[in-house]
Amino acid sequence: EDQVTQSPEALRLQEGESSSLNCSYTVSGLRGLFWYRQDPGKGPEFLFTLYSAGEEKEKERLKATLTKKESFLHITAPKPEDSATYLCAVQGSNAGKSTFGDGTTLTVKP
Amino acid sequence: KAGVTQTPRYLIKTRGQQVTLSCSPISGHRSVSWYQQTPGQGLQFLFEYFSETQRNKGNFPGRFSGRQFSNSRSEMNVSTLELGDSALYLCASSIDSSTNEKLFFGSGTQLSVL
Numbered sequence: 001e002d003q004v005t006q007s008p009e010a011l012r013l014q015e016g017e018s019s020s021l022n023c024s025y026t027v028s029g030l031r032g033l034f035w036y037r038q039d040p041g042k043g044p045e046f047l048f049t050l051y052s053a054g055e056e057k058e059k060e061r062l063k064a065t066l067t068k069k070e071s072f073l074h075i076t077a078p079k080p081e082d083s084a085t086y087l088c089a090v091q092g093s094n095a096g097k098s099t100f101g102d103g104t105t106l107t108v109k110p
Numbered sequence: 111k112a113g114v115t116q117t118p119r120y121l122i123k124t125r126g127q128q129v130t131l132s133c134s135p136i137s138g139h140r141s142v143s144w145y146q147q148t149p150g151q152g153l154q155f156l157f158e159y160f161s162e163t164q165r166n167k168g169n170f171p172g173r174f175s176g177r178q179f180s181n182s183r184s185e186m187n188v189s190t191l192e193l194g195d196s197a198l199y200l201c202a203s204s205i206d207s208s209t210n211e212k213l214f215f216g217s218g219t220q221l222s223v224l
Contacts, residue, residue: 036215043215043216044215045215097166103152
């Protein structure tokens with residue numbers, strides 16, 4: 001069974017203080033690893049897809065990386081508007097099913 | 111392009127009742143997935159439909175069921191509601207989730223069972 005573990009559960013940063021979120025996974029036949037952002041009262045919003053170890057994707061202050069066992073979401077010089085819950089998900093050999101981690105709730109203080 | 115639309119936004123029911131939730135996917139998307147989100151369990155996969163056929167099912171009791179119509183719209187039904195069914199129910203669509211497609215989520219239906 002596919003499993004995803006995210007750490008830390010919660011992260012509080014000062015504006016401008018860079019950090020990383022971790023996503024550890026076990027999956028049978030990785031087809032894709034996904035990062036989503038979820039704001040309160042809304043559904044998750046897609047950020048990145050990573051397909052193979054060594055791959056990296058960037059978008060503004062966010063950078064996602066992938067190894068064979070984990071993925072990191074690096075946040076550089078965060079701003080208060082980056083405050084949200086970040087979810088990691090994997091799609092394995094069971095096509096059509098995404099397995100999600102419990103998320104990391106990020107709070108960025110001005 | 112309109113996003114994924116879920117109705118109703120909020121719902122309050124009592125134990126033993128049944129409920130039907132609706133989801134309209136993005137135009138052109140043929141895959142619809144349903145997830146249950148609770149503070150303690152995170153996002154749990156319920157089922158996925160593609161071209162009116164249930165293609166995948168999660169580990170939920172038979173009280174949870176769904177269907178998809180020819181226009182890709184989907185409904186989810188929960189019968190004999192229990193207190194533990196209180197959750198945010200999220201619908202997600204994609205062109206075809208079997209091809210590693212990202213999911214587009216609706217804002218969810220917040221179900222409270224009293």
